[in-house]
Amino acid sequence: MTGTVETPVVELHGIEHSYRRTVALRGVALRVLPEEVVAVTGPSGCGKSTLLHVAAGIVRPQGGLVRLLGQDLDRLDETERTRLRRRRVGIVLQFGQLVPDLSVLDNVALPLLLEGHDRQAARTAAASWLERTGMDDARDATPAELSGGQSQRAAVARALVTGPAVVFADEPTGSMDTLGGELLLDLLVGAARERGASVVLVTHDNVVAARADREVRLRDGVIETESVLR
Amino acid sequence: MSTAEVVLAILRARPAHGYDVKRDHDDWFPDARPLAYGQVYATLARLERDGLAEVVETRIDGGPERTVYAVTDAGRARVRDWLSEPAPAGSAGADEIVRKAVAALRTGGDAAGFLQGQRLAHLRRMRELTDVGPGADPAARLARDHLVAHLDADLRWLDLAVARVAAADGASAKGQPTTTQEAAR
Numbered sequence: 001m002t003g004t005v006e007t008p009v010v011e012l013h014g015i016e017h018s019y020r021r022t023v024a025l026r027g028v029a030l031r032v033l034p035e036e037v038v039a040v041t042g043p044s045g046c047g048k049s050t051l052l053h054v055a056a057g058i059v060r061p062q063g064g065l066v067r068l069l070g071q072d073l074d075r076l077d078e079t080e081r082t083r084l085r086r087r088r089v090g091i092v093l094q095f096g097q098l099v100p101d102l103s104v105l106d107n108v109a110l111p112l113l114l115e116g117h118d119r120q121a122a123r124t125a126a127a128s129w130l131e132r133t134g135m136d137d138a139r140d141a142t143p144a145e146l147s148g149g150q151s152q153r154a155a156v157a158r159a160l161v162t163g164p165a166v167v168f169a170d171e172p173t174g175s176m177d178t179l180g181g182e183l184l185l186d187l188l189v190g191a192a193r194e195r196g197a198s199v200v201l202v203t204h205d206n207v208v209a210a211r212a213d214r215e216v217r218l219r220d221g222v223i224e225t226e227s228v229l230r
Numbered sequence: 231m232s233t234a235e236v237v238l239a240i241l242r243a244r245p246a247h248g249y250d251v252k253r254d255h256d257d258w259f260p261d262a263r264p265l266a267y268g269q270v271y272a273t274l275a276r277l278e279r280d281g282l283a284e285v286v287e288t289r290i291d292g293g294p295e296r297t298v299y300a301v302t303d304a305g306r307a308r309v310r311d312w313l314s315e316p317a318p319a320g321s322a323g324a325d326e327i328v329r330k331a332v333a334a335l336r337t338g339g340d341a342a343g344f345l346q347g348q349r350l351a352h353l354r355r356m357r358e359l360t361d362v363g364p365g366a367d368p369a370a371r372l373a374r375d376h377l378v379a380h381l382d383a384d385l386r387w388l389d390l391a392v393a394r395v396a397a398a399d400g401a402s403a404k405g406q407p408t409t410t411q412e413a414a415r
């Protein structure tokens with residue numbers, strides 16, 4: 001790869017975003033390169049989740065430019081954005097966000113089914129990811145029956161099942177004990193590194209942040225520091 | 231041990247004689263071992279010899295003779311250099327990060343800058359320790375887990391310190407009193 005300029009997987013310029021009364025992001029710029037693991041850290045309420053939602057194309061910012069996997073999100077309509085997200089992006093939200101009426105297995109199979117994969121094949125792939133996340137015993141449970149940590153493991157399985165080029169994870173181990181969190185993170189980061197995917201990891205846990213190649217620290221909606229960790 | 235740098239930082243805050251140096255030290259670090267007089271005088275003599283501190287006054291007010299020391303330009307530069315270098319990330323530097331952070335705050339140094347640099351040093355060390363790859367021997371990991379847990383404790387303290395410094399800056403910007411040495415008297 002020497003001599004070639006790598007196209008960033010995520011490129012944000014001048015991102016501004018406010019909720020009714022709160023300014024959450026005030027001019028944030030960020031680039032994530034292929035195969036890079038980036039941790040986004042900072043105090044509660046500093047805008048980490050908002051930044052993740054913007055970068056993943058879930059929230060359209062009021063100002064600035066978002067380029068995801070080389071595509072300018074402003075130029076895509078809702079259907080195109082959804083398709084890009086489904087095919088090439090894995091997302092783990094802060095509170096798991098599984099579909100309540102589906103079993104855990106069907107939740108994990110869902111991204112593949114939405115992409116038109118054969119039902120049996122989708123369920124087989126989902127079952128294998130549930131096994132890797134240590135969730136095979138809970139595959140027939142409904143999300144309401146899961147503990148916080150189990151929901152997070154299922155959410156990670158769902159994010160990885162499509163083999164995404166970039167994974168966005170918001171406090172993916174926030175409800176887990178140290179060892180469980182470490183194993184889930186090994187899986188998430190390991191799976192990404194194996195296939196050359198990038199990871200954007202929101203966390204307030206320093207041990208989690210130390211897994212990243214780079215730390216981006218937010219304060220009050222601006223980037224306070226950016227540090228290369230390796 | 232960084233007693234010399236701490237004493238220099240104290241002199242940077244104000245010229246002082248040996249007795250005041252000891253008292254300021256014990257004020258700055260109320261939960262650390264008090265500084266012994268012998269150590270204070272030995273340190274001051276060494277600092278003077280090395281051109282980092284100088285005698286600015288010799289007072290004899292009835293009682294014993296008191297020599298007042300002040301920091302020299304070279305001494306100020308030494309404090310600045312000391313505060314611009316993060317302490318070793320690990321148990322060897324655990325007390326040192328507290329000394330540096332307190333000294334930076336007390337002398338009006340770049341406390342935020344120091345805390346950020348220290349955070350980075352800690353995170354990098356933690357990354358090295360946690361980057362073991364699959365199949366690592368669990369017993370070998372235990373020793374590392376212990377180091378990581380201590381680094382994590384330091385990092386939490388650093389994050390809290392950054393938040394406290396920011397909160398204090400916000401308060402003083404609004405004209406509210408902060409707990410500086412002067413306000414505490």
Ligand SMILES: Nc1ncnc2c1ncn2[C@@H]1O[C@H](COP(=O)(O)OP(=O)(O)OP(=O)(O)O)[C@@H](O)[C@H]1O
Binds near residue numbers: 045046204
């Ligand atoms: N849907 C919303 N409606 C109104 N305000 C919001 C909404 N979501 C976030 N905010 C506000 O925007 C700011 C940034 O929120 P965000 O969730 O991005 O922070 P965060 O860094 O992820 O915090 P935490 O660490 O607690 O998860 C906060 O002040 C929050 O109160």
Ligand SMILES: [Mg+2]
Binds near residue numbers: 049
């Ligand atoms: Mg959040």
